[in-house]
Amino acid sequence: MEAIEDNSGQALRRAPSQKRSQERVERMLQAASALISEGGSDAMRMGEVAERAGVSIGSLYQYFPDKGAIIRTLAERYNAEGRACIADGLAGVRDMKGLIEAFGGLIDVYYGIFLAEPVMRDIWSGTQADKALRDIDLRDSRANGALLAGALLRVKPDADSDLVERKAFLIMSLGESTMRLAISVERAEGDLLVADYKAMALREIAAL
Template identity: 30%
Template sequence: MSGGKSGKAGGRLQLRKRPQQERSIQRLEAILAAARELVAEKGVEGLKMTEIAAAAGIPIGSLYQFFPERAAVIRALHDLYTSRVEEGTRRVFSQITSLAAAEEQLSWAIDTAYDSFRGDPIYLPVWLSSMSDRDLQTLNVNHQQRLTQILCDAFRPLLPQGSAIDLETRVMLFVYLSGAAVRRAMIEDDATARRILDEFKASVRKTLFST
């Protein structure tokens, strides 16, 4: 996730130092790798700054040079996912030339998100943690708004002339509900998950661009 613009939410979640030199970049990468391993092992609630520093092989003071608190580490992990999703969405949907192709790509995107995140041990814990932190919730909303804009920019030129559908609201609901459907599917066995996603995709095909 490319970090959401933060405003008031930014201070406690922002990197204190943007790495410029190779050593600092490697240290930041080691911190995030350690955080990922600890979240996979213990969950977000068990994540402690002292343990992150120890697992990364750095002094605790060096960790605080980058991150003011644990929530900032979670935000950095969160941003890894949102940037990946946004960049992939922009790349894939910039190439579509018809609404039929758009519907096919949306189905593909839903399946791809499920396949990618189901086997990822930290995606769901990081997302669930973000729901209990107001500032991280704001970043989630910002991410959804950016995805909505990317998709609307791709779809709007394809609509029939004079179309009166509320494209932005429909796409916003798709973005929100597709994330919810994927996360719900992730906690089921694979066969049940596929049924959930197939029903959701069928609903999207019937409603997203219909008049």
């Protein structure tokens, strides 16, 4: 069984190598997601996760040393799904008009995911208070920025690559911050904030 570590070297969990173990870990994560959805991550307890997953508390700790490890694992899972969505949405872009349409659509899709997924909202609302989550968020913004920069350089191959990469990173990072802000206020105001971000981001992309 292999230990998985984050960039700081802190073990987050143990990677299951057998199918039965993989299924057990999946039950643990599903149980944690359900509990977070019902009462928030602050109220979630390791014993409740084990009970709902139908595993012993010792088995839970074997894979997840603490509640934070579960939350970080869920965060990384949502990030991976988001990157796949962005990569797919930008894959067919071949001109600036297509890029603007595709990226504008991705903003709408991402906002919809934030609104619809209480676990994702809960995790990212606590990002600034958790250094490990901040580090995950930063790595995700860089990865997403690289996807946007790649699409931009396909449609404008003569552009300054350093400038494109820096602006793409900033656009993605601001997008994450905008989503967290939008879900922390009343829905009507949140919708306007996302619309304002979308307009600013698309102007920057078009100006490159």
